[in-house]
Amino acid sequence: MSHRNAPLTPTGRLRLARCVVDDGWPVRRAAERFQVSHTTAARWAGRYRQAGPEGMHDRSSRPHHQPRRSPATVEEHVVRLRHEHRIGPVRLAARCGIAPSTAHRILVRHNLPALATLDRATGEPVRRYERARPGELVHIDVKKLGRIPDGGGHKVLGRAAGRKNRTGTGLAYLHTALDDHSRLAYTEDLPDEKAATCAAFLTRATAWFAAHGISVERVLTDNAWAYTKNTWRDTCRNLGIQPRWTRPWRPQTNGKVERFHRTLLEEWAYIRPYTSDRERQAAFPDWLDWYNYHRPHTGIDGHTPASRVTNLPGQHT
Numbered sequence: 585m586s587h588r589n590a591p592l593t594p595t596g597r598l599r600l601a602r603c604v605v606d607d608g609w610p611v612r613r614a615a616e617r618f619q620v621s622h623t624t625a626a627r628w629a630g631r632y633r634q635a636g637p638e639g640m641h642d643r644s645s646r647p648h649h650q651p652r653r654s655p656a657t658v659e660e661h662v663v664r665l666r667h668e669h670r671i672g673p674v675r676l677a678a679r680c681g682i683a684p685s686t687a688h689r690i691l692v693r694h695n696l697p698a699l700a701t702l703d704r705a706t707g708e709p710v711r712r713y714e715r716a717r718p719g720e721l722v723h724i725d726v727k728k729l730g731r732i733p734d735g736g737g738h739k740v741l742g743r744a745a746g747r748k749n750r751t752g753t754g755l756a757y758l759h760t761a762l763d764d765h766s767r768l769a770y771t772e773d774l775p776d777e778k779a780a781t782c783a784a785f786l787t788r789a790t791a792w793f794a795a796h797g798i799s800v801e802r803v804l805t806d807n808a809w810a811y812t813k814n815t816w817r818d819t820c821r822n823l824g825i826q827p828r829w830t831r832p833w834r835p836q837t838n839g840k841v842e843r844f845h846r847t848l849l850e851e852w853a854y855i856r857p858y859t860s861d862r863e864r865q866a867a868f869p870d871w872l873d874w875y876n877y878h879r880p881h882t883g884i885d886g887h888t889p890a891s892r893v894t895n896l897p898g899q900h901t
Contacts, residue, residue: 591620592628597640600625601632654686662690670707672699703836714765718893719798721764721828723841724786724805726777729756729853732861756861757781758848761789762841763798766892767881769844771872773865782810783819790823797893802826806838840883847875 592600600618603609604625609617615625631639662676671679673687680687701709715721731754759782760771770792774781790800803820805811807829820827830837852871858864880886 592618592624594640597628598632598637601628601640604629605632654682654690658682659690659694662687663694663696666691666696667707670699670702716765718763718766718768719793719800721802721804722789722793722800723760723762723764723838724782724789724803724811725760725838725841725845726782726808727758727760727845727848729758729849731756732858732864734860758845759785759789760841760844760848761786761793761803762844763793763889763893764804764840766798767840767844767884767889768793768796768798768876768893769872769889771848771868773868777808777810779810779813779815783815786816786819786825787823790825800825802828804828804830804838806830806835807832843883851875 596618600614600620603614603617604611611625611629612622614629615622618625628640658680661680662682665671665676665679669675673684673691676682676687676691677684697709703709757774757777758771759774759777760769762769770789772785772788774785786803793800800823803825805816805827810816811827811829817827835842848871852868853864858867875889877888877890879888881889884892
């Protein structure tokens with residue numbers, strides 16, 4: 585069916601055409617029987633005479649001749665610049681002397697995907713993956729976040745006063761463990777990212793996932809100093825977990841937890857001005873509960889992370 589209000593499917597068109605061509609019905613009688621206009625009935629009968637049953641399908645609306653289409657040399661230039669410099673339609677248009685909409689149509693015509701779907705380093709489409717079950721792989725990373733001094737930072741006091749008030753506030757180290765399949769997340773605010781701190785976090789995160797019915801099998805981290813020491817390896821071995829590491833200079837491999845940290849900053853850390861670090865930390869448990877149990881996640885078709893864990897939504901109150 586062409587669209588939701590189309591009166592005839594290809595099968596209905598074939599029936600109408602056979603009534604007119606094979607059975608000899610008048611076109612007007614067939615139009616009344618199938619509740620379409622006289623013109624529509626005549627069109628499908630004519631196509632049936634010309635092409636038989638295959639003519640009952642929709643035809644492309646693209647014109648046979650496009651005299652104003654961009655010359656082949658221009659299209660080749662656009663495609664070459666896209667491959668060489670990985671730039672979008674606006675910049676391509678400026679270089680080639682065409683409209684941005686024309687550059688966009690050329691990219692679509694040559695099946696070149698949007699830049700957002702490409703790997704920045706290689707220009708190849710990003711290969712996305714997802715583990716088949718919860719616990720098969722857990723991503724771990726640390727996000728550093730400036731602490732808010734009592735009285736507020738620059739968002740509350742302004743730039744000048746905020747700069748004076750921030751002296752000695754230090755950094756918050758947000759350690760996060762995120763399940764690859766469900767996107768269920770566990771985060772702690774810790775004072776540093778030393779090897780012993782990271783190992784202790786892994787122990788607590790593993791226990792938290794176990795309490796939610798998830799047995800951690802593998803952990804994926806970057807190549808930070810703390811994750812390459814024997815403390816980390818020994819902790820993984822004691823917990824029965826296989827440690828994995830990303831390729832150097834390839835943060836995309838651990839992209840799920842990187843994306844979670846971006847969401848965390850946008851929806852919790854920077855969502856409103858806070859007057860102290862204690863106020864911001866007090867708001868975090870509610871936000872994490874919202875993320876795990878109530879927030880639709882676009883990476884898993886709008887479901888919540890908890891909905892992908894066996895019976896977890898029923899355990900939540």
